[in-house]
Amino acid sequence: MNDSVVGQIVARHAEGYKVDIGSAVAAQLDHLAFEGANRKNKPNLQVGHLVYARVSFANKFTEPEIACFHPTTGKSAGFGLLEGGTMITVSLGVARYLLRPECELLLLLSHHLKYEVAIGMNGRVWINAESIKAAIVVSRCIESFNDSKSTDVSGLVRSIVKQVGP
Known part of the structure; x- marks a missing residue:
């Protein structure tokens, strides 16, 4: 509840x-x-x-x-x-991490892009960004973080932003 x-x-x-x-x-x-x-x-x-x-x-x-x-x-x-945007699914642990006020992943992404997210405790994340390219970067970063065991969040964000471009 x-x-x-x-x-x-x-x-x-x-x-x-x-x-x-x-x-x-x-x-x-x-x-x-x-x-x-x-x-x-x-x-x-x-x-x-x-x-x-x-x-x-x-x-x-x-x-x-x-x-x-x-x-x-x-x-x-x-x-x-x-309205608008797209939805992705992540693990419940990642959803809890994203909901923390000091979430490093979302903070680092905000230095590169303008976006908004709605994070549900059901493991669903809605992403809306100023462009489709920005939405792809945000979703790729969250999905890569969900799939990886790495703790190097800044390296993950840098590599995806470099790959796709800002």
Whole structure:
């Protein structure tokens, strides 16, 4: 509960959406689970859209429920529809590493490129950058870090940025 996840809308229904978050069953996302949403003002998400959400309810007997707002403030706090960009999948250990405030990999990448990421505790990472080339560099760095056992993060970033170019 309360973990942030990146999910993909897989179905729409009268009360909301079914969202693939990588669990055994699809999560439920209610139409009203967004900041400022009411019966007349609901988001219009389509199948295939990506969302950044928080797990609001989960147990082994029912499907999980997710919401796109912070529970105490009611504000979106970065949650909601993820427009543009691409999604990659990493190990849960790498997802935890990327979520750390002092994450060296993301810090070094920010010296070379302008980008934004949404990192889910379900191992999914959404990447949006100023160009396709920049998005490729960010995704390659994260995927290479995910696949390698090396601890030389600065060398990894330098080699990929040199390979693809800024």
